[in-house]
Amino acid sequence: MQLKQAVDAAYQHFLDHDVPSPRLNAELLLMFVLGRARAYLYTYPECELTPQEQSRYDEVVRARARGCPTQYITGHQEFWGLDFIVSPAVLIPRPETEHVIETVLELLKQYEPHGRLRMIDIGTGSGCIALAVASELPQLEIDACDISEHALEVACANAVRLGLEKRVQFRHSDLLSAYPGEQFDFVISNPPYVGESEADKVQKQVREFEPKTAVFSGWEGMEIYKRLIPQAQAALKRGGWLVMEIGYSTEEKVRNLLTGFSDVQTTTDLQGIPRVVAARLSN
Ligand SMILES: C[S@@+](CC[C@H](N)C(=O)[O-])C[C@H]1O[C@@H](n2cnc3c(N)ncnc32)[C@H](O)[C@@H]1O
Known part of the structure; x- marks a missing residue:
């Protein structure tokens, strides 16, 4: 699946499960899985996910749709301009x-x-x-x-x-x-x-x-x-x-x-x- 298609599918899944800020969450989780900044998603929307990336993305999207906070998935939250590990x-x-x-x-x-x-x-x-x-x-x-x-x-x-x-x-x-x-x-x-x-x-x-x-x-x-x-x-x-x-x-x-x-x-x-x-x- 291409990056843009993957984000769109996750966005729809989040809408169906009442996840707040569905597009932002879909993008943040793909950035996390790829280890890339948001600009990458917009610069290479047609780039194909590898099977490993696809399966990891499906896993974290399912976790988020079940209610798990994005920060517990990515392991990070900013506070006072500092990056904190969270679990x-x-x-x-x-x-x-x-x-x-x-x-x-x-x-x-x-x-x-x-x-x-x-x-x-x-x-x-x-x-x-x-x-x-x-x-x-x-x-x-x-x-x-x-x-x-x-x-x-x-x-x-x-x-x-x-x-x-x-x-x-x-x-x-x-x-x-x-x-x-x-x-x-x-x-x-x-x-x-x-x-x-x-x-x-x-x-x-x-x-x-x-x-x-x-x-x-x-x-x-x-x-x-x-x-x-x-x-x-x-x-x-x-x-x-x-x-x-x-x-x-x-x-x-x-x-x-x-x-x-x-x-x-x-x-x-x-x-x-x-x-x-x-x-x-x-x-
Ligand atoms: C609302 S959280 C605040 C965490 C952090 N200070 C923050 O602002 O994000 C409350 C914290 O108090 C801790 N806590 C609860 N009861 C406590 C107690 N009796 N003595 C010490 N810490 C306690 C919890 O484990 C938790 O980490």
Whole structure:
């Protein structure tokens, strides 16, 4: 089959299976199978696929039509301009999470650290938050943890690929339990925040393919916030910041848990949806 015919057939298959952005997905997967840029598909539309390429393309098109995210097939996702490896052990980094990085960098402009600046990223997944922050701040050493050992393997691999392995220390930890008595200037987290009660409203590819521990947090989505906020309060230095991503409907519930903090502020995303809450531990 020729390249253009293969893309057209995959496009039709994706339309029939309600795959979002069907042409883009058909092209991305063929680029992945051929190891070529998009321009190649348009320059040589009549080029014939080899039998091996055809069979590999059929395989990945079937996987995508079953709901498997393109990023788990290609193994990559861009975040903060950096290329991250992803596997089904980690949440695929989302563009809206970049607001977490922006918030941290903005708060840092006004922040005077007490001694060495210490930050921790809780629930690091692919490592995207810790590694993006480290890439922006060449002097910074940052801690990062996750309850999933498989996620930590991916995060460590990303640190090495990005040349940041000496500046990001990963630990296996249930929230802050592996850091007893340690004090931080910034506690940062994009925790799981979808309620099990909302599971049927979540996209199929999230519900069925992304790790449950990365997505769901109790019936209402609040379980991790309820544990994380008091732990962060105990671990923050006076004047330090807790910065957390929030779900589209959780702003008020999260703010209600932030008693003991001051300067509580919310950042909205490009659609005007509240995305990040930052709160300062009073001096
Ligand atoms: C929403 S994902 C965020 C991943 C990554 N930080 C990002 O922004 O793409 C939440 C992460 O928290 C981790 N997690 C869930 N419960 C945890 C806990 N009790 N302690 C530490 N990490 C936890 C999950 O394994 C997952 O990697």
